[in-house]
Amino acid sequence: MIKFLDLAAQYRxxxxxxxxxxxxxxxDSAFIGGKYVQEFEKHFADHVGAKHxxxxxxxxxxxxxxxxxxxxxxxxxxxVPGNSFIASSEAVTRCGHKVVFADVDEGCYTxxxxxxxxxxxxxxxxxxxxxxxxxxxxxxxxxxLAREYGLSIIEDxxxxxxxxxxxxxxGGIGHIAAFSFYPGKNLGAYGDAGAITTQxxxxxxxxxxxxxxxxxxxxxxxxEGRNSRLDGLQAAVLSVxxxxxxxxxxxxxxxxxQYLAGLAGVGDLVLPVRQEWAKQVYHLFVIRTDFRDQxxxxxxxxxxxxxxxxxxxxxxxxxxxxxxxxxxxxxxxCADAKLLSLPIGEHxxxxxxxxxxxxxxxxxxxx
Numbered sequence: 001m002i003k004f005l006d007l008a009a010q011y012r013x014x015x016x017x018x019x020x021x022x023x024x025x026x027x028d029s030a031f032i033g034g035k036y037v038q039e040f041e042k043h044f045a046d047h048v049g050a051k052h053x054x055x056x057x058x059x060x061x062x063x064x065x066x067x068x069x070x071x072x073x074x075x076x077x078x079x080v081p082g083n084s085f086i087a088s089s090e091a092v093t094r095c096g097h098k099v100v101f102a103d104v105d106e107g108c109y110t111x112x113x114x115x116x117x118x119x120x121x122x123x124x125x126x127x128x129x130x131x132x133x134x135x136x137x138x139x140x141x142x143x144x145l146a147r148e149y150g151l152s153i154i155e156d157x158x159x160x161x162x163x164x165x166x167x168x169x170x171g172g173i174g175h176i177a178a179f180s181f182y183p184g185k186n187l188g189a190y191g192d193a194g195a196i197t198t199q200x201x202x203x204x205x206x207x208x209x210x211x212x213x214x215x216x217x218x219x220x221x222x223x224e225g226r227n228s229r230l231d232g233l234q235a236a237v238l239s240v241x242x243x244x245x246x247x248x249x250x251x252x253x254x255x256x257x258q259y260l261a262g263l264a265g266v267g268d269l270v271l272p273v274r275q276e277w278a279k280q281v282y283h284l285f286v287i288r289t290d291f292r293d294q295x296x297x298x299x300x301x302x303x304x305x306x307x308x309x310x311x312x313x314x315x316x317x318x319x320x321x322x323x324x325x326x327x328x329x330x331x332x333x334c335a336d337a338k339l340l341s342l343p344i345g346e347h348x349x350x351x352x353x354x355x356x357x358x359x360x361x362x363x364x365x366x367x
Contacts, residue, residue, distance in 0.1 A: 002356065005184050006307035006347040011348075013238060021236035030232040040235040041195070043242055044179075046164075048171035050197035052204035052251050055230025056211050059180020061157045062194035063091035065228065066176045067126070069206040070152045076125035078154075081111045084092060084130045086179075089314055094129070095224075100124070101315045102222030103252050103328040107273030109133055109286070110233050113141035120145070126152040131160035131170050133253075134186070134281035135274065139165045139173045140301045146175070154178065157197075161187040165277035171197045176207075181238055186252070186283050189234040189247050248346040252282040255353050259285055262357035267291070267364030284309060285344040292340045295363055302359045307341040 011018060021036075030036050037055050045053035056062050078092045082101040089099045103115035109132045116127055127146070130139040133367055139153075146153045153174035157163075162171045171177040179191035196207050207316065209216055214225030222263070256272075270288035274280045286309070289295060296306050313335040315325050342356055 002305060002343050002352045003347065004307050004341070004343050005345060007183060007188070009347045010123050010345075014244060017240045017243075018237060019260050021240050022233060025232045025236045032229060034232055036122060036232040036239070037230055037235040040230070040239045040242070042119045042238075043346055044195060045197060045241060047242060047245075048177075048197050049169050049170070050172040050177070051199045052197065052201070054196045054204065054207050054211060055235060056194045057228040057230065058192040059178060059182060059194040060091060060104055061211070061226075061228040062178035063087060063093055063128070063154070063156060063197045065207050065210050065226075066154050066178050067091055067095040068210055069176065069203050070126060070154070071206075072125040072152065075123070077121060077123040078126040078128060079116050079119055079124060080109075080128045080314070081130050081132070081330040082315055082326070082339075083310060083334050084108060084132055084156070084314060085158070085221060085310060086314065086317065087158070088128050088130050089320070090308055095110050097125075098123070099323065099325075099339065101326055101328060102333070103330045104132075104334065105273075106270075106334060108135040108275055108280075109144070109272070109334060110135055110137040110277070111328075113138055113145065115188075116142065117145060120149060124149065124151065124356070128156050130156040130175060131163055133272070134160050134163055134283035135272070136160060136163045136165040136280075138275070138277075139170075143174070145182045152176070158185065159283035160281060161185065161283075162245055162279075162366060163281045166259040166277045173219070175200060176203050181234070185263065186249065186281055187238065187241055190237050191234055193230050193234040193238065194228075195230065249281050251346045251348075252344055253280070255348050255350070256280070256282045256285050258350060258353045259342060259344075259357065262354070263287070263360060266361055266367070269360075269364075282344055284341045286339050286341050288338045289340065290332065290338060291363075291367060293337050294367070296340055298363045299356070299359060304356055304359060305343060309339060309341055310335055311339065348366065 217354035
């Protein structure tokens, strides 16, 4: 069996470090706040190249707090890509704003600046730039639009730990950024966890207050906030894993390059595109084919786990029928029963990739 994800194997490879980190937190009773959270926040800010990092409860909290901290007028329009996980859009509406869906590039699956521009109105106040599947958005044109129209650019980095845009790591490029450390991410906790990064002192302070009941000092509540905290155990686990992230990323990139070489020109496959300015970290290796379900079933019969992510474009979800269905041809073409994610990660060895490639080729030879 070639697993799609193997967290047990990852744990075994760093077991002594993880066990020691967890024991230290328990020994010190540093469960909420404290030095382990502070150490991770510092190390992750350094990794991203951001001035500030705030650990929070999960990636969706990170998005909601980032949007709230932007202090946009009630009912503002916020542009979100049509192809993403629902957290990218539900954070907008749960903060009292209106989602506006824009289209994506069919090669790297991220927002196109042209589609963003075409959806701008006087009510547009922000853009959620989702670095989907590990490929960064084209940030310079988005930042140009931000300066031209006074927009907030919120980076959704849930799938892009360590990804780079023109040599700069995502999470430190826009005005504010949200990360998820869900266990299956490239940098994953052993439970729910998230973080916010920013270069802006005021935004950082506001986020910290929102996440801590509207306060900095104990009992000195300046406004009503919420409770969203990265706990000490998760912070300690993440600090260990952060030390390995670069090598794990290199492993993913090597596997992706092997897939790209082995699957070029096979059947009707559309392979992911990496822009020349991007460091793509391949949280997912996503192929596109009209035979998605048949291929997935065939691979399963050969002992290969493949995944389906976001088979319904966001505007077509029942949750957004009240908005109507905008004309987003690329988002629908990507999502509608065509996307398939092949196994990738530090657990996938070169011989595993070769086997997957051989079986995909075999499928198309038979069809």
